[in-house]
Amino acid sequence: MIESLEGKEILITGGLGFIGSNLAHRLVHEKAQVTIFDAMLDPYGWNRANVKGVEDRINIIKGDVRDRTALKKAMENKDVVYHLAAQVGREISMENPYLDTEINCTGTLNLVQICAEMQCPPRVVYAGSRGQIGEPVYLPVDEDHPTLPTDVYGINKLAAEKYILLYGHVYGFPAVSLRLNNAYGPRCQMQHGFYGILNWFIKNAMQEKPITVYGDGLQTRDYVYIDDIVQAFYLAGIDRRTDQHVYFIGSGTETKFLDMVKQVIKSVGKGEIVHVPFPPQRESIDIRKFVVTIEKFHQHTGWLPRVDLESGIEKTVEFYRQFYPDYIRD
Numbered sequence: 403m404i405e406s407l408e409g410k411e412i413l414i415t416g417g418l419g420f421i422g423s424n425l426a427h428r429l430v431h432e433k434a435q436v437t438i439f440d441a442m443l444d445p446y447g448w449n450r451a452n453v454k455g456v457e458d459r460i461n462i463i464k465g466d467v468r469d470r471t472a473l474k475k476a477m478e479n480k481d482v483v484y485h486l487a488a489q490v491g492r493e494i495s496m497e498n499p500y501l502d503t504e505i506n507c508t509g510t511l512n513l514v515q516i517c518a519e520m521q522c523p524p525r526v527v528y529a530g531s532r533g534q535i536g537e538p539v540y541l542p543v544d545e546d547h548p549t550l551p552t553d554v555y556g557i558n559k560l561a562a563e564k565y566i567l568l569y570g571h572v573y574g575f576p577a578v579s580l581r582l583n584n585a586y587g588p589r590c591q592m593q594h595g596f597y598g599i600l601n602w603f604i605k606n607a608m609q610e611k612p613i614t615v616y617g618d619g620l621q622t623r624d625y626v627y628i629d630d631i632v633q634a635f636y637l638a639g640i641d642r643r644t645d646q647h648v649y650f651i652g653s654g655t656e657t658k659f660l661d662m663v664k665q666v667i668k669s670v671g672k673g674e675i676v677h678v679p680f681p682p683q684r685e686s687i688d689i690r691k692f693v694v695t696i697e698k699f700h701q702h703t704g705w706l707p708r709v710d711l712e713s714g715i716e717k718t719v720e721f722y723r724q725f726y727p728d729y730i731r732d
């Protein structure tokens with residue numbers, strides 16, 4: 403059964419970041435009461451400019467998911483909690499595994515533990531990751547694919563997903579995990595390439611800086627545009643058929659890394675590719691080929707991605723041209 407989010411109390415953890423802020427815009431448009439809970443941590447993608455235009459209709463709390471008291475207060479009387487706050491750098495997770503574990507694993511455990519203690523726990527929708535899978539043993543990857551993450555980030559994202567589903571089952575609240583693929587689009591940070599690399603390449607092309615491609619660039623990814631992700635989160639927030647399920651959210655299209663870079667250069671109208679060898683710490687956690695099937699989420703909700711890579715990159719470039727000073731600080 404589908405209801406609407408109009409008038410509903412929504413909490414978005416990590417809501418000042420790329421995906422959370424785009425979701426916030428959509429939910430304000432749907433007339434929901436939106437609260438953002440974000441620690442404003444660097445080098446992550448939080449940006450006040452991300453909520454420009456809706457800031458007067460959002461309650462913004464500076465808070466950390468590691469702080470259980472603050473999180474509990476923010477979660478009071480919420481109908482839906484979208485849990486997006488995370489340490490999102492894969493290499494950072496290898497350099498600082500305790501930080502990753504504290505935010506991604508214990509932070510999530512805090513959230514579900516609070517749900518377990520509530521009279522009326524909210525619906526919890528979690529942003530999972532393709533990183534939970536590791537190197538695929540078959541393609542396209544589906545929800546039954548084995549999980550063997552190649553980094554600490556993937557392990558903690560997987561553990562967090564399992565906590566949410568376990569607690570939902572035991573304490574009787576609806577829980578959904580959307581395992582996202584390579585997301586791109588407006589409002590993603592472009593300052594560095596720890597993650598969100600497509601957007602970082604757009605910046606490099608705009609600034610006529612070289613675009614470095616590790617190895618031959620023939621590794622493949624499943625790039626998914628932000629509006630399609632937001633629609634998936636919206637549906638997971640209202641559709642009871644998704645209760646206690648895990649889904650892959652992607653485009654379902656396998657794209658060579660090099661072809662993505664060429665499209666960035668075409669859309670920006672300038673840019674130069676430089677091939678460099680993989681740094682060893684990066685190569686050991688890199689995945690060669692990746693694409694998912696989106697059949698399960700489509701079957702349960704009717705959702706399909708609408709924006710192909712070419713038009714998605716065009717829209718993204720257009721956005722950064724318009725709001726360049728909000729996203730570029732050098």
Ligand SMILES: NC(=O)c1ccc[n+]([C@@H]2O[C@H](COP(=O)([O-])OP(=O)(O)OC[C@H]3O[C@@H](n4cnc5c(N)ncnc54)[C@H](O)[C@@H]3O)[C@@H](O)[C@H]2O)c1
Nearest residue numbers: 416419420421441442443447448466467487488529582585
């Ligand atoms: N962008 C992608 O391609 C992608 C792919 C797979 C999964 N995801 C998941 O989607 C979610 C959102 O990612 P994003 O791309 O919007 O990243 P982002 O860096 O733009 O946003 C993350 C936000 O979380 C906040 N945050 C970090 N630690 C926090 C903490 N301890 N407490 C509260 N807030 C904290 C940051 O300040 C930031 O605003 C994450 O859970 C990420 O793992 C993203």
